[in-house]
Amino acid sequence: MTESEVWQRLTSVFQDVFEDDEITLSPETTAEAIEDWDSLTNIQLLIAIEKAFPGLQFSTGEVANLQNVGDLVSAIIKRVAT
Amino acid sequence: MVSGVKAGSVSPDTAMPDEQTRTQILGALRATESIQDYLSLCRKWRKIDRTAGDDGRAELRVVLLSGATTDFLELPLRAELDSFGLRARIHRPDFNTHVSELLDPASATAEFSPQIAVLLLGASDITEWPAVGDTEADVATLADRFADLWLNNICATFNRETGAEIILGNLHLPPTSSTGHLSRRLPWDRTNFVRRINQLLAERAPKFVHTLDVELLSAQYGVQQWFDPRFWYHAKQPVSFDCMIPLVRDMAGIIAAIYGKTSKCIVLDLDNTLWGGIVGDDGVNGIKIGQGSAEGEAFLAFQNYLLELKARGILLAVASKNEDANARAPFDTLDDMALKFADFVSFKANWGPKPDSIAAIAKELNIGLDAIIFVDDNPAERALVRQSLPEVRVLEMGDDPSEYPYLLSRSGWLETIEITSEDRKKSEQYAANRSRTELAESAVDYDSYLRSLNQKAVIRPFEPEHFDRITQLINKTNQFNLTTQRMTQSEVEALAASDSTLTAYMRLKDSFGDNGLISVAAGSVVGDTLTLDLWLMSCRVFKRGAEFAMANYLLQEAVRRGIANVRGLYRPTAKNGLVENLYADLNFEKDGPAEQSGTNWSRTLAGFEPFPVSIEIVEDFA
Numbered sequence: 004m005t006e007s008e009v010w011q012r013l014t015s016v017f018q019d020v021f022e023d024d025e026i027t028l029s030p031e032t033t034a035e036a037i038e039d040w041d042s043l044t045n046i047q048l049l050i051a052i053e054k055a056f057p058g059l060q061f062s063t064g065e066v067a068n069l070q071n072v073g074d075l076v077s078a079i080i081k082r083v084a085t
Numbered sequence: 086m087v088s089g090v091k092a093g094s095v096s097p098d099t100a101m102p103d104e105q106t107r108t109q110i111l112g113a114l115r116a117t118e119s120i121q122d123y124l125s126l127c128r129k130w131r132k133i134d135r136t137a138g139d140d141g142r143a144e145l146r147v148v149l150l151s152g153a154t155t156d157f158l159e160l161p162l163r164a165e166l167d168s169f170g171l172r173a174r175i176h177r178p179d180f181n182t183h184v185s186e187l188l189d190p191a192s193a194t195a196e197f198s199p200q201i202a203v204l205l206l207g208a209s210d211i212t213e214w215p216a217v218g219d220t221e222a223d224v225a226t227l228a229d230r231f232a233d234l235w236l237n238n239i240c241a242t243f244n245r246e247t248g249a250e251i252i253l254g255n256l257h258l259p260p261t262s263s264t265g266h267l268s269r270r271l272p273w274d275r276t277n278f279v280r281r282i283n284q285l286l287a288e289r290a291p292k293f294v295h296t297l298d299v300e301l302l303s304a305q306y307g308v309q310q311w312f313d314p315r316f317w318y319h320a321k322q323p324v325s326f327d328c329m330i331p332l333v334r335d336m337a338g339i340i341a342a343i344y345g346k347t348s349k350c351i352v353l354d355l356d357n358t359l360w361g362g363i364v365g366d367d368g369v370n371g372i373k374i375g376q377g378s379a380e381g382e383a384f385l386a387f388q389n390y391l392l393e394l395k396a397r398g399i400l401l402a403v404a405s406k407n408e409d410a411n412a413r414a415p416f417d418t419l420d421d422m423a424l425k426f427a428d429f430v431s432f433k434a435n436w437g438p439k440p441d442s443i444a445a446i447a448k449e450l451n452i453g454l455d456a457i458i459f460v461d462d463n464p465a466e467r468a469l470v471r472q473s474l475p476e477v478r479v480l481e482m483g484d485d486p487s488e489y490p491y492l493l494s495r496s497g498w499l500e501t502i503e504i505t506s507e508d509r510k511k512s513e514q515y516a517a518n519r520s521r522t523e524l525a526e527s528a529v530d531y532d533s534y535l536r537s538l539n540q541k542a543v544i545r546p547f548e549p550e551h552f553d554r555i556t557q558l559i560n561k562t563n564q565f566n567l568t569t570q571r572m573t574q575s576e577v578e579a580l581a582a583s584d585s586t587l588t589a590y591m592r593l594k595d596s597f598g599d600n601g602l603i604s605v606a607a608g609s610v611v612g613d614t615l616t617l618d619l620w621l622m623s624c625r626v627f628k629r630g631a632e633f634a635m636a637n638y639l640l641q642e643a644v645r646r647g648i649a650n651v652r653g654l655y656r657p658t659a660k661n662g663l664v665e666n667l668y669a670d671l672n673f674e675k676d677g678p679a680e681q682s683g684t685n686w687s688r689t690l691a692g693f694e695p696f697p698v699s700i701e702i703v704e705d706f707a
Binding site: 019020022042043046047050051054061062063066067 | 120121124125128156157314315316318319320322326327
């Protein structure tokens with residue numbers, strides 16, 4: 004999977020979870036930038052991302068420490084990039 | 086498709102399309118097994134619920150308590166309860182304050198005055214584990230202490246202070262073991278210890294504590310699916326997101342069962358639901374049922390599961406589009422069928438629309454449409470029933486029969502908080518009812534029919550051996566119910582123990598069998614006035630004169646106690662129009678308008694003459 008495919012799929016996961024088709028992501032997008040992104044939706048988001056990328060499982064440290072979309076993408080790419 | 090926003094923008098009917106959307110969302114919510122879809126449906130439901138605002142339904146106050154995080158359970162629980170017709174307000178104290186919230190009579194939780202407390206225990210609540218090498222006796226002592234703390238100390242205190250019914254979620258088994266397969270033989274092993282305390286928590290639970298069997302649920306899904314350690318460490322989440330659905334669904338199911346909102350009857354399609362193939366086309370020997378084919382075995386397993394449900398009190402009925410003779414043939418001629426014709430309390434095989442058959446079944450059995458589950462492999466029939474009879478619970482299903490028992494078992498619609506001996510006899514009682522109907526149709530007039538029934542009744546004050554059934558009837562009866570006053574068993578016990586009350590239950594037998602305990606009434610005595618504020622009767626015995634027999638007992642007992650006046654209350658609901666004029670029929674006069682909605686009635690007992698009834702009152706059944 005290429006990095007741009009990761010971005011594409013991640014954006015659609017965000018749009019699903021936050022039910023907002025307008026959401027666009029950049030590496031600096033943080034929880035503060037998206038309305039409704041609280042600790043609860045954060046967990047939902049992580050689960051949704053795991054389901055969207057077969058074989059992906061975030062580690063306990065990542066679950067607790069992923070701070071922004073850039074972190075997310077690099078964590079994903081580390082596992083699923085070809 | 087049903088948004089209708091334009092049409093409804095000014096008219097007072099705006100609630101209608103919203104109500105339809107709400108029903109649709111809740112239907113979809115009940116059908117999905119994807120947590121993402123589920124949560125998104127929950128949020129849609131919340132939007133509609135917020136717009137609808139207060140709809141006049143009384144709010145059920147529920148508190149969610151745990152040493153773990155329960156934030157994410159709140160919204161789904163409200164939505165699931167709404168699918169049972171219950172509107173809930175949920176109080177959620179801070180994480181890990183559950184013990185003090187329960188024990189402190191001045192806590193915010195106690196002040197919230199919940200009717201239901203859901204208490205989810207977890208491994209972190211076990212403060213003392215057995216030590217390696219502890220004997221059976223040591224471990225038993227530890228387990229006793231744990232069960233005693235939670236049941237007799239914490240739960241009992243909270244129930245005494247608030248009267249709340251408590252739903253106690255037990256522990257899932259540990260996902261890891263240090264002793265492997267030897268663990269079963271070691272009393273001190275942690276897995277064994279958890280099993281032991283779960284067993285004690287259920288065995289010793291007082292009446293107001295209802296088990297939410299997390300051990301069972303997590304085993305059905307697999308403990309490693311159930312518990313995601315990453316989210317436990319990160320956010321103290323006790324259950325994985327995927328398994329939140331079964332947890333919250335069964336939680337709602339148990340609460341619904343306490344309020345008599347779970348289902349009583351399953352209406353089944355036949356072709357490709359109870360057997361494979363179409364009996365009208367394939368012939369009775371062409372359908373797949375029983376040993377010999379994989380599909381036939383799967384359908385047989387479903388039939389056997391339905392029989393298990395029937396044995397514990399769920400009624401089975403059929404609504405099939407078929408020639409009646411074709412529909413009956415497999416039951417009559419195939420030995421491989423586990424279900425027999427006599428297992429059904431109603432059997433409709435015809436070419437009319439299924440909603441008509443279902444409505445006819447509900448009427449025949451005298452149960453509400455919301456007490457019915459409809460099971461049909463054909464999505465078009467399911468859609469039609471959903472649309473025409475939104476109260477009916479339609480099971481969403483695919484076309485693989487091996488899944489059918491699981492879908493029903495997971496629905497949460499069949500939860501019950503007890504199984505009385507009445508439940509186990511229920512199908513027989515309905516069958517006897519069918520014979521009574523046949524007799525009524527052949528009798529020249531209704532009075533001679535009633536006389537030919539040879540009815541005998543026992544009417545007595547509440548007694549401990551019947552407390553469970555009395556409570557069940559109070560909470561399940563909707564139609565013949567003057568005040569629809571629901572009560573917990575502790576409240577029933579208190580009523581029975583009080584000197585200033587008059588209580589009565591009635592059991593009824595006739596030539597076709599025992600109808601069981603079918604009516605309950607109670608009133609309070611102040612000075613020389615008896616106020617009847619609880620009176621209900623099972624729909625199974627409508628039009629038998631039993632209400633007059635009950636009235637005779639109540640009024641004669643009042644006379645015996647020197648009471649001069651009797652007042653009766655009627656509080657209307659969507660379902661109890663049947664008894665609107667009961668007190669008029671008993672020669673009560675209507676008083677002015679009641680304080681709440683409804684009517685108040687009164688009569689004097691001077692010169693009271695018992696009403697004529699065709700029921701012989703006996704002291705006890707031999």
